[in-house]
Amino acid sequence: MTRGGMPGALAAEWTKLWSIRSTWWGLACAVLLMALMSMILATGTVANNTHPPAGEAPPGVVSVSGTAAGSVDMVQFVVLALAILMVTGEYATGSIRATLQWVPPRTRMLSAKAAVAMAVMFPAGVLLALTGTAVAGPMLGKWGRLDAGDVVRDALLTGVYLAVMSAFILGVAAMLRSTAATITTAFLFVLVLPITLVNGPSELMKDVADGLPSTAGRHLLNGDGPYPAAVALLIIAAWTAAALLGGITVLRRRDA
């Protein structure tokens, strides 16, 4: 091992991530929450099919892996919290100053964090989707449709979505530096704002909502929406690039 630079920065971030307990706890919580959410959604589907509420069409047979993908709306916050802590946890403890002494170029430091977050959250997302599918399948029973192609596609897309969103929120965290501020921002921006806009009175608000990364992610995972999956991915990637650039700018301008 003779190199520093980007390989060194990546190795350091990797070592740091796995040497604190909150990473392990967070991932375990995400798996549990995924199982719970998929269970709730599956139970709801079964109930609506067996005892349809008055005036509503029963959902019929649904995709098992789609039920898991639907749980991502909630589960993503646990994953995002882990990515947020990679930055704000270091500001809270002062250890960001150690990190910047080890890796002084701000772009390299934040890129290494984003890359490690993506490398961890992609397989974590795949695992989460498979967990949700495994839980939802037996619960849905005859109301569930299990298709190998769907399972693979949904698992991969969940992994990609969570990986890219982790990098996005990491950039936001580098701008805000505070755990509470970043988690609040994530909640408002990823959940509250899109729902508010979608339920708003004007078409324009719905269009704006479609341009937000979490809405694009929902379209990506549900396979619906006004644009194809590639465009949804591009929208999320553009937000991520902007957030990381913002984070790097703040890191360069403000003292550590």
Added chain:
Amino acid sequence: MITLRGLTKRYGDKTAVDGLTLEVAAGKVTGFLGPNGAGKSTTMRMIVGLDRPSAGEALVGGRRYAGLPRPLREVGALLDAGFVHPGRPARAHLLAMARSNGIDRARVEEVLAMVGLEAVAGKRVGSYSLGMRQRLGIAGALLGDPPVLMFDEPVNGLDPDGVLWVRGLMRGLAADGRTVFVSSHLMSEMQLTADRLVVIGRGRLLADAPMSEVIAGGSGNAVRVRTPGAGDLAARLTAVQAEVSRVDEDELEVRGVPVDRVGLIAYEAGVPVLELRAVEASLEEAYMELTGASVEYGVGR
């Protein structure tokens, strides 16, 4: 070698560091002194690129810290023992640090042994005492075996054994030909450790000189003489331009004349001398005189 050229840091309209220009040479322990808020820590943070200078520059071995490809091999710095994630074990902290700069992992065990933390290296840093965290910080500074070392208040929280150990460590690092730049509030400790002193007050350079010069610059050097013929002796000493003050009925404090001269003058005058001693100035006194006007958070003295 550390070079500061017009290094300045302003926060709004307050100037924390004001045009510092100096060189910290290799092969010596250079003490960095100044009252609270004088700008010592800010200066050190600018040297390792954590804070951006408002003007001027700080160079290590002729280069800016941020431009060093593997900075930990050039500069080891303990700025604050708290710059560690409390949830991470010490060994993992040093391992991540080593990996970031391509340092062999065997070196982690080496520095852990050097600071005496090998038995507790698997424990999370949050469970450490301040003294243990200081030792971990020192281990981190030594990790890259760098030619330049900086320590901000390294003996904070250390027991007397630890203080002695740090003193030996600093002396040894300087003897290896390294640049050692260390700040401390403990004047007696600094007097034993440093070869050269940089003193700042309100962000400005007050002194940059060898230890002996700084101490001699203070007015602390004096001679105490106890004699029944105090009045007579005082008159004779005043005649040779000495500054004499009557401390007691039979005791004088003499400045401006060395102790052996006082003895000879007393002999020539036939004055019996009961006690004669030189009072050595301490760094503390010299420092107090130097910084008296620039204490930021003083209570008046």
